Amino acid sequence: GEDVEQSLFLSVREGDSSVINCTYTDSSSTYLYWYKQEPGAGLQLLTYIFSNMDMKQDQRLTVLLNKKDKHLSLRIADTQTGDSAIYFCAETGYNQGGKLIFGQGTELSVKP
Amino acid sequence: GAVVSQHPSWVICKSGTSVKIECRSLDFQATTMFWYRQFPKQSLMLMATSNEGSKATYEQGVEKDKFLINHASLTLSTLTVTSAHPEDSSFYICSARGLSPEQFFGPGTRLTVL
Numbered sequence: 001g002e003d004v005e006q007s008l009f010l011s012v013r014e015g016d017s018s019v020i021n022c023t024y025t026d027s028s029s030t031y032l033y034w035y036k037q038e039p040g041a042g043l044q045l046l047t048y049i050f051s052n053m054d055m056k057q058d059q060r061l062t063v064l065l066n067k068k069d070k071h072l073s074l075r076i077a078d079t080q081t082g083d084s085a086i087y088f089c090a091e092t093g094y095n096q097g098g099k100l101i102f103g104q105g106t107e108l109s110v111k112p
Numbered sequence: 113g114a115v116v117s118q119h120p121s122w123v124i125c126k127s128g129t130s131v132k133i134e135c136r137s138l139d140f141q142a143t144t145m146f147w148y149r150q151f152p153k154q155s156l157m158l159m160a161t162s163n164e165g166s167k168a169t170y171e172q173g174v175e176k177d178k179f180l181i182n183h184a185s186l187t188l189s190t191l192t193v194t195s196a197h198p199e200d201s202s203f204y205i206c207s208a209r210g211l212s213p214e215q216f217f218g219p220g221t222r223l224t225v226l
Contacts, residue, residue: 031213042118042205043156043217050213088155097163098144098209102155 002026006089006103013111018076020106022089025070032065033100034074035088043088046074076108084110114140116208118218125196126226132192133221135206141186142208146215147179150203162189196225 004024012018024032030051035043049056049063049072056063062075072091076083086107090100115138125131135145144163148156160181162168168181178200180192189208193200201224209215 033215035217040220040222042116042219043207045214045216048213092213097161098213098215099146099158099161100207100215104155 002091002093002101004089004091004101004103006087006106008104009107009109011109011111012079014079014081016079018074018079018083018108018110020074020076020087020089020108022072022074022103023070024072024089024091024101024103026091026093026101027070028094029070029091030094031092032063032072033090033092034061034063035090037086037088037105046087079108079110081110081112084108114138114208114210114214114216116142116206116216116218118206118221120221121219122222122224124224124226127197128195130192130194131196131223132190133204133206133223135189135191135208135218137187137208137210137216140208140210142189142210143186144209145183145189146207146209147181147189147191148205148207150205150220152203156205159191193223196223198225201225 033048034046060077064073086105089103119134147159160168160170162183170176183189205220207217
């Protein structure tokens with residue numbers, strides 16, 4: 001089946017940029033998503049990108065997509081302690097009815 | 113973004129009882145809702161996909177008679193865990209999708225079966 005991979009941990013200093021990476025295997029991927037999960041909570045949709053786009057920016061968040069390498073990244077500028085959470089990458093493919101395939105999640109730790 | 117609610121947020125029940133969890137899309141019509149299960153420190157495991165007015169599609173290995181899903185309206189889906197046992201204890205999360213590609217998640221329900 002299709003697979004999505006993420007590194008498990010990332011630690012940064014407050015004020016630095018964070019870059020969370022994700023790779024996927026689905027050649028027919030149509031949309032790719034980034035979600036944030038804080039302890040004991042559900043998932044918050046941060047942003048998503050259509051597979052024919054290379055980049056999407058939304059305030060402090062920049063998503064880069066390299067479709068050839070099936071690589072997705074999320075850059076958080078000026079990372080704050082409130083950004084500490086688990087970040088999930090997910091993708092859905094053509095004709096999947098919206099079913100998401102999730103990565104394992106990257107735990108971002110922001111140190112003051 | 114759109115809002116999805118879940119009720120209850122947590123529930124403790126005795127082994128052998130049934131528990132119903134509600135998932136509501138508050139400000140949009142959800143043509144499709146999804147139910148996930150999440151174990152501590154792990155990713156989400158999709159249990160089933162439900163489309164309004166039709167039977168849910170269960171993922172491999174998920175017992176449809178144990179996890180009953182009803183999606184009777186465009187704003188409400190329910191998951192009933194029947195004859196719950198301690199191994200059913202988990203964090204259950206729903207998500208909802210309308211006509212756009214965005215998929216919004218509920219806050220989750222923590223189920224503890226004693």
